[in-house]
Amino acid sequence: MSYVGKTIKYVILALFAIIFLMPVYVIIVTSLKPNSEVSLEQMWKLPTSIDFSAYAEAFTNLAPNFMNSIYLVIPATLLSALLGAMNGYVLSKWKFKGSDTLFTIILFGMFIPYQSILIPLIQFLRSIDLYNTIPGLILVHVVYGIPITTLMFRNFYASIPDEMLESAQIDGANFLGIFRHIIVPLSITGFVVVAIWQFTNIWNEFLFAVTVTTSANQPIMVALQNLSGSQIVQWNVQMAGALIAALPTLLVYILLGKYFVRGLLAGSVKG
Amino acid sequence: MKAASCLVHLRWNKASAEAADNNKGRKTLESDVAVSQSGMNAGTKAMRVCCQSASQKQGGTGMAKTAIKKRKRITKDQWTAIGFLLPSFILIVIFVYGFIGWTGYVSLSNYNSIVPDFSFAGLKNYIYLFHDFRFQADLRNTVFFTIFFILLVIVLGGGLAILIDQKLKGESFFRNIFLFPMALSFIVTGVVWQWLLNPSTGFNTFLKFFGIQPKWYTDTNILAGFQWGSIEFGIPVAIIAVVLAAVWQMTGFSMAMYLAGLRGIPDELREAARMDGATEFQVYRKIVLPILMPITVSVIIIMAHISLKIFDLIYAMTGSGANFVTDVPGVYMFETTFRGNYYANGAAIAIVMLLLVAIFIVPYLWSARKGDNA
Numbered sequence: 302m303s304y305v306g307k308t309i310k311y312v313i314l315a316l317f318a319i320i321f322l323m324p325v326y327v328i329i330v331t332s333l334k335p336n337s338e339v340s341l342e343q344m345w346k347l348p349t350s351i352d353f354s355a356y357a358e359a360f361t362n363l364a365p366n367f368m369n370s371i372y373l374v375i376p377a378t379l380l381s382a383l384l385g386a387m388n389g390y391v392l393s394k395w396k397f398k399g400s401d402t403l404f405t406i407i408l409f410g411m412f413i414p415y416q417s418i419l420i421p422l423i424q425f426l427r428s429i430d431l432y433n434t435i436p437g438l439i440l441v442h443v444v445y446g447i448p449i450t451t452l453m454f455r456n457f458y459a460s461i462p463d464e465m466l467e468s469a470q471i472d473g474a475n476f477l478g479i480f481r482h483i484i485v486p487l488s489i490t491g492f493v494v495v496a497i498w499q500f501t502n503i504w505n506e507f508l509f510a511v512t513v514t515t516s517a518n519q520p521i522m523v524a525l526q527n528l529s530g531s532q533i534v535q536w537n538v539q540m541a542g543a544l545i546a547a548l549p550t551l552l553v554y555i556l557l558g559k560y561f562v563r564g565l566l567a568g569s570v571k572g
Numbered sequence: 573m574k575a576a577s578c579l580v581h582l583r584w585n586k587a588s589a590e591a592a593d594n595n596k597g598r599k600t601l602e603s604d605v606a607v608s609q610s611g612m613n614a615g616t617k618a619m620r621v622c623c624q625s626a627s628q629k630q631g632g633t634g635m636a637k638t639a640i641k642k643r644k645r646i647t648k649d650q651w652t653a654i655g656f657l658l659p660s661f662i663l664i665v666i667f668v669y670g671f672i673g674w675t676g677y678v679s680l681s682n683y684n685s686i687v688p689d690f691s692f693a694g695l696k697n698y699i700y701l702f703h704d705f706r707f708q709a710d711l712r713n714t715v716f717f718t719i720f721f722i723l724l725v726i727v728l729g730g731g732l733a734i735l736i737d738q739k740l741k742g743e744s745f746f747r748n749i750f751l752f753p754m755a756l757s758f759i760v761t762g763v764v765w766q767w768l769l770n771p772s773t774g775f776n777t778f779l780k781f782f783g784i785q786p787k788w789y790t791d792t793n794i795l796a797g798f799q800w801g802s803i804e805f806g807i808p809v810a811i812i813a814v815v816l817a818a819v820w821q822m823t824g825f826s827m828a829m830y831l832a833g834l835r836g837i838p839d840e841l842r843e844a845a846r847m848d849g850a851t852e853f854q855v856y857r858k859i860v861l862p863i864l865m866p867i868t869v870s871v872i873i874i875m876a877h878i879s880l881k882i883f884d885l886i887y888a889m890t891g892s893g894a895n896f897v898t899d900v901p902g903v904y905m906f907e908t909t910f911r912g913n914y915y916a917n918g919a920a921i922a923i924v925m926l927l928l929v930a931i932f933i934v935p936y937l938w939s940a941r942k943g944d945n946a
Contacts, residue, residue, distance in 0.1 A: 310735050341770070
């Protein structure tokens, strides 16, 4: 590769990297400014001194909703991963006549606009007294998480050789035995990938959150949207709030990025 | 002789299946990325390949099927398997198909106030919508949002993937930067970008030096517009601001997919073309891009269904905008149903959205399913 060609490639990549990081710069710089320095003219300027009052205010506003999101995301992630593993196991290793069609029927649920099920969903949740509750939201995320987690586990289990299952069967293991002693231990990576994917999606989700719950029960993203929609809240507080709301998923991305990417690809590829 | 022909048949079947079936090809690419990223050794990779062919054998020719005839009798284990699947399947049937049916029913009713009224209204709500200024504007905005969004995500994602694939130092650093917005919520993106593209601040601070001050999402102009129904049909300038924010968030996704594809192309293939005297440009045009075609199809499908459903980004960033220049069906449905209590109208919008998405998704799923059974 020629020296000039290489330099040009680096310059282009660096340019895009700067553009991609600009919003991050604005978030961090603005969130560290005191109210007096937040003005349109000074948007790109560094703060004269570092001030955490915006974080304090954003935190007081968002903390209860942050906890709601925690109570929502952990059970919802675990349950939908478990269901996905069960379905994926059957649909990859115990295929029966019509199982591929069944899988396609399940998979379609992943692509629908959720607006098209929202009106009955809310009536249904009201009728079983789960409207405006975190358990109701957990139920919603578990159910609508089934297609994607099933897809991911089905693809993942395709990589476990059938011979392994057959020899276990010869040794007398049955359906559940194989699942418990062979499939589950082999799918730790699968669980990590699926859990990270579901964690990110449920944490970031907005439509169900804003329609199924009201004020005190709302997850973080709705609270952040309310914070930014309100006219009286300063802009530095909005930015601090955005960072607080994004922190859990960003941390997961930074620490476990390679699993995040695998989830991204697994979820995008129909296997 | 019979065994040999069976083997040949199988092998032929495998090769053609691999060539014809994009999904299988993509699966291989995907496992390649997984391998390169998690540092799995070559042994595991070989195992994956071997089991892929095993699974193909299983679903393969009639001759291969007789080999596993024992599966035909439904055993106790198979009943357990179906029992494992049943709860999820019932949930999906009710929560997806049942609820869609219910929404369709509401869309044909007079339920347009807080008091439920399921009397039959025929297509009244749909006729109302297609004459409605706001809904016409929504459809126009969705068309242009989808076109610009998909184009930019493909060009930028593909371009960045090719650059990162050049064996430069620091490639993982760049990859991580382009991908991190994917970990964020559309709400966070919307909150931040409404400031970045605010006409009196944000990027306009820099653009001042070039003497341009775009009005971004506050611009109410319609480019190349002409009267169509009750709206002016053309490119709404304001939608471009929202497209930029969405592209910032989703480009990493397509970059990762293209990168997975590029990693799956053996170096020898490109090397051979160079030996034959092909220029670098020709190598990409004649060899790399055609191989990446199935990935482009996937990217288009995924991005199209995201953009047709888009709601949170626009709701957080701009709302419906002056004269509905940044409104989309998702926002309209939410506001009319949950803020205005026009349930039947909201249901009709939702059904139109579903049909739009289905145009893209159903053929894709159908072809993939046939690929599984062939």
